[in-house]
Amino acid sequence: MTTIDPAAAVRPGTPVAPPKHLVELTVDGETVRVAEGTTVLQACRSAGHDDIPTLCYGDTLTPKNACRVCMVEVEGSRTLVPSCSRTVDAGMVVRTDTERVRHSRRMVLEFLGSSTDLSVAANVGRWNEEYGVDTERYGSERATKAQPVVRDNELYVRDYEKCILCYKCVDACGSQWQNTFAIAVAGRGFDARIAAEYDAELPDSACVYCGNCIAVCPTGALMFTTEHDMRAAGNWDESRQTQTDTICPYCGVGCQLTLHVQDASIVKVTSPSDHSVTHGNLCIKGRFGFQHVQNRD
Amino acid sequence: MVGLATVFGAGGGTSSYAEIEEADVVVLWGSNARNAHPIFFQHVLKAVRRGARLYVVDPRRSETAQWADLWLGNHVGTDIALSHTIAREIIHAGLANTDFIGRATTGFDEYLATVEEWTLERGEAVTGVPADAIRELAHAYATADRAQLCWTLGITEHHNGVDNVLALINLALLCGHVGRHGAGLNPLRGQNNVQGGGDMGAIPNRLAGFQDILDPDVRERFGSAWGVTIQDRYGWHLTQMFEAMERGDLRAVYVIGENPAQSEADKEHTVELLRGLDHLVVQDIFLTRTAELADVVLPGSASWCESEGTVTNSERRVQRTRKALDPPDGARDDIQIILDVCRRLGHDWQYGDTPRDVAEAVWDEVRSLSPMHAGMSYARLEELNGIQWPCPHDDRLEPSYLHGRLWADDPAERGRLAPFSPVVDDPPVEGLSEAFPLRLTTGRRLDSYNTGVQSGGFSNPLRHGESIDVSPEDAARLGVVDDEWVRVTSPRGALTAPVRIDPVLRPGLVFMTFHFPEQVDTNVLTIDATDPKSGTAEFKAAAVRIEKLDV
Numbered sequence: 001m002t003t004i005d006p007a008a009a010v011r012p013g014t015p016v017a018p019p020k021h022l023v024e025l026t027v028d029g030e031t032v033r034v035a036e037g038t039t040v041l042q043a044c045r046s047a048g049h050d051d052i053p054t055l056c057y058g059d060t061l062t063p064k065n066a067c068r069v070c071m072v073e074v075e076g077s078r079t080l081v082p083s084c085s086r087t088v089d090a091g092m093v094v095r096t097d098t099e100r101v102r103h104s105r106r107m108v109l110e111f112l113g114s115s116t117d118l119s120v121a122a123n124v125g126r127w128n129e130e131y132g133v134d135t136e137r138y139g140s141e142r143a144t145k146a147q148p149v150v151r152d153n154e155l156y157v158r159d160y161e162k163c164i165l166c167y168k169c170v171d172a173c174g175s176q177w178q179n180t181f182a183i184a185v186a187g188r189g190f191d192a193r194i195a196a197e198y199d200a201e202l203p204d205s206a207c208v209y210c211g212n213c214i215a216v217c218p219t220g221a222l223m224f225t226t227e228h229d230m231r232a233a234g235n236w237d238e239s240r241q242t243q244t245d246t247i248c249p250y251c252g253v254g255c256q257l258t259l260h261v262q263d264a265s266i267v268k269v270t271s272p273s274d275h276s277v278t279h280g281n282l283c284i285k286g287r288f289g290f291q292h293v294q295n296r297d
Numbered sequence: 298m299v300g301l302a303t304v305f306g307a308g309g310g311t312s313s314y315a316e317i318e319e320a321d322v323v324v325l326w327g328s329n330a331r332n333a334h335p336i337f338f339q340h341v342l343k344a345v346r347r348g349a350r351l352y353v354v355d356p357r358r359s360e361t362a363q364w365a366d367l368w369l370g371n372h373v374g375t376d377i378a379l380s381h382t383i384a385r386e387i388i389h390a391g392l393a394n395t396d397f398i399g400r401a402t403t404g405f406d407e408y409l410a411t412v413e414e415w416t417l418e419r420g421e422a423v424t425g426v427p428a429d430a431i432r433e434l435a436h437a438y439a440t441a442d443r444a445q446l447c448w449t450l451g452i453t454e455h456h457n458g459v460d461n462v463l464a465l466i467n468l469a470l471l472c473g474h475v476g477r478h479g480a481g482l483n484p485l486r487g488q489n490n491v492q493g494g495g496d497m498g499a500i501p502n503r504l505a506g507f508q509d510i511l512d513p514d515v516r517e518r519f520g521s522a523w524g525v526t527i528q529d530r531y532g533w534h535l536t537q538m539f540e541a542m543e544r545g546d547l548r549a550v551y552v553i554g555e556n557p558a559q560s561e562a563d564k565e566h567t568v569e570l571l572r573g574l575d576h577l578v579v580q581d582i583f584l585t586r587t588a589e590l591a592d593v594v595l596p597g598s599a600s601w602c603e604s605e606g607t608v609t610n611s612e613r614r615v616q617r618t619r620k621a622l623d624p625p626d627g628a629r630d631d632i633q634i635i636l637d638v639c640r641r642l643g644h645d646w647q648y649g650d651t652p653r654d655v656a657e658a659v660w661d662e663v664r665s666l667s668p669m670h671a672g673m674s675y676a677r678l679e680e681l682n683g684i685q686w687p688c689p690h691d692d693r694l695e696p697s698y699l700h701g702r703l704w705a706d707d708p709a710e711r712g713r714l715a716p717f718s719p720v721v722d723d724p725p726v727e728g729l730s731e732a733f734p735l736r737l738t739t740g741r742r743l744d745s746y747n748t749g750v751q752s753g754g755f756s757n758p759l760r761h762g763e764s765i766d767v768s769p770e771d772a773a774r775l776g777v778v779d780d781e782w783v784r785v786t787s788p789r790g791a792l793t794a795p796v797r798i799d800p801v802l803r804p805g806l807v808f809m810t811f812h813f814p815e816q817v818d819t820n821v822l823t824i825d826a827t828d829p830k831s832g833t834a835e836f837k838a839a840a841v842r843i844e845k846l847d848v
Contacts (some may be wrong), residue, residue: 016798021746043507047622050473062418074582108302135331145333151393153757153758153759154755154757154758155758156757169452175346177339177341179364202758203758207758208335209742209744209757209758209759210761211333216543219333225309237571239374242621244602244619244620244621245599245617245619245620246602246617246618246621247489247601247602247608247610247617247620248489248601249489249599249600249602249751249754250488250489250746250751251334251485251486251487251489251746252334252485252486252487252488252489252490252492252610252611252613253314253335253336253337253485253486253611253681254489254610254611254614254616255336256682256683259602259621259622261622264622264623265622266602266621266622272682275312276315276612276682277314277612277614278336279339281336281339282336283335283336283743284744284757284759285741285743285744285745285746285752287677288755288757289744289746289751289752289754289755290602290754290755291754291755292583292599292750292751292752292753292754292755293582293599293602293603293754295754
């Protein structure tokens with residue numbers, strides 16, 4: 001068991017975090033105690049409810065409340081509540097799996113699935129079965145915004161047919177992490193879309209190709225070129241992939257890399273979002289600079 | 298590393314990345330972290346977003362400087378002058394932490410005498426930084442509750458790099474910004490595992506855990522573990538090795554994972570020395586230019602993804618590297634190569650069968666010999682995503698910052714006090730002249746790394762190849778335009794390179810990288826004046842002239 005040296009707490013200048021009160025609430029009839037300030041989603045997960053769907057939620061990002069797929073029922077609340085952003089109150093009674101909740105999730109998934117391509121979004125296939133989603137029931141005239149994949153650089157592709165406008169890439173590129181501000185939402189209403197600096201070509205934009213937008217994208221709209229091309233060729237097979245954690249070979253910061261390897265090749269690089277050095281972020285060298293171990297001619 | 302070890306006895310940054318986020322003032326000195334250490338800079342940006350003030354000291358108004366509340370654009374090689382001016386201002390404004398100075402330091406009076414001549418006016422005249430800006434930084438740093446002072450190669454790659462570091466450490470001692478949570482001194486290591494190399498004793502004077510090779514007890518402990526007698530004298534650092542080659546005292550060299558034929562300053566001379574050896578062995582993952590000169594090449598594996606082990610980062614975090622790929626045919630695990638060489642030399646050391654078992658057994662040996670690593674089992678390193686040294690105990694962690702002892706009331710606990718270093722201003726070895734009127738400094742670009750052996754493997758939209766970056770003013774004066782090839786000449790050599798006009802440069806300052814030696818061999822120009830204390834060369838300051846090519 002690991003403990004922190006108690007002597008450290010009395011050093012001058014050591015901040016002492018204010019004590020956090022524990023808050024008691026009920027999740028699906030079960031009593032849960034969590035620290036004040038915890039979100040309902042975190043409280044539910046700590047109680048073992050790992051099955052609440054989320055798309056726009058990212059554990060390193062401020063909740064955006066964009067996708068509405070994580071809604072739960074809170075007693076006394078007129079409307080359903082987005083669990084990703086609502087913080088717990090003492091005595092809160094939360095229900096995660098009522099008919100109303102299930103109906104809401106089904107509608108959200110059907111609307112998103114009928115207007116965008118969620119075929120490679122993690123977990124969506126499973127949720128579709130779980131909630132009886134039928135994206136075809138709105139007919140063939142559904143509002144899918146079919147558009148060509150944008151391939152304007154060697155490192156990653158942008159497939160906006162898959163974009164659900166969750167804003168995670170905007171936030172990751174913006175003030176929450178990367179502070180590069182190459183990604184913005186352009187247009188309004190039905191015309192709203194993710195764009196490079198409102199309306200620039202990516203290579204002309206401020207983009208530094210860190211790929212931190214790819215890391216947070218929940219639907220595969222932003223994707224390594226390697227992964228995109230392997231999927232297109234039918235070769236992408238996660239069951240044949242290994243994930244190995246190691247440390248980036250470039251500068252001395254020590255970013256932890258997760259190497260996704262298929263058929264003896266690195267096909268994608270991520271970083272754990274709970275790592276104290278990276279919080280899931282990398283730079284262009286860490287994310288894409290692995291080719292030198294694969295150029296074997 | 299040498300500077301911190303001299304003052305505090307441990308050659309490592311004193312804080313953690315997470316603590317940077319909690320600082321009130323962050324000073325980045327000679328560091329373009331935005332491009333050279335991008336993920337570290339995200340921690341700095343967290344502090345900035347929280348309201349911390351950021352000060353950047355750099356001759357170039359780099360992308361890092363563009364995030365600063367205040368940029369101090371000093372002349373290349375005037376860091377000690379600037380530090381001393383800041384110190385004098387702090388002292389005269391009554392902002393020095395006299396309690397900490399009295400409790401934890403020695404040599405203040407001599408330091409005081411050294412800095413006394415550095416008035417704001419003199420500082421401005423020598424460094425080129427306006428007196429008001431120097432005053433603002435001095436007051437902000439001294440009055441902050443928690444201040445971080447971080448530096449990179451802009452401080453160390455000088456002929457007096459260690460003195461530069463000592464001058465920065467003086468400021469922290471003056472204000473008590475060390476040994477506390479959130480306040481510290483942090484060198485950002487330019488290369489993966491530079492910190493770990495030192496930790497493991499891959500320096501001429503220490504064994505693993507910074508244990509002095511002159512200490513007979515240390516030699517005895519390591520010697521009995523290895524079954525050898527350990528020499529009772531310091532070895533040579535890189536510069537001394539080249540000097541020994543020059544004298545003919547060093548005749549055989551074993552190079553592992555370095556490319557000195559391209560990375561060393563004044564490279565033509567370096568290649569000449571390597572060619573003159575009786576025997577050169579190179580162990581590398583590529584057939585580098587250095588390997589091409591070798592008598593024997595031992596193909597190694599990429600340590601970060603083809604073998605098992607540990608590295609240490611700039612916050613002293615020992616981290617596991619793991620094997621994800623098999624090395625190419627014929628390439629072998631570096632530990633196995635070294636063990637085979639040892640076997641031929643009469644030491645049949647057995648560490649295990651699989652690469653992981655071998656790496657862990659070697660590591661456990663380190664833990665048994667180096668107290669500061671004793672508590673870091675592989676299991677704990679995995680569970681905690683790496684552990685910062687020191688970690689002497691396997692059941693607890695130490696504070697995330699170093700040298701808290703300096704604040705202790707009990708003199709015994711306080712231990713060896715931290716000495717001020719009365720270093721003196723010493724401009725770059727190569728002054729500017731009529732024949733060589735421009736100051737060439739060097740650095741990195743975001744997407745590339747060192748001599749490009751690794752980063753050359755992938756292409757990307759940011760890469761534009763090597764260039765000689767000049768200020769708009771100098772470009773106009775020279776009558777050159779973007780992409781125009783020009784001749785660049787230093788007292789050592791000449792090359793041609795395309796011009797890139799870059800407004801981050803001031804008149805008189807030009808910039809290049811080392812990333813594309815096959816295209817433009819920058820180290821033809823750089824000066825091999827080195828710091829006698831660390832062996833680091835003055836890559837940051839050469840004198841050059843730029844001429845238009847004949848049409």
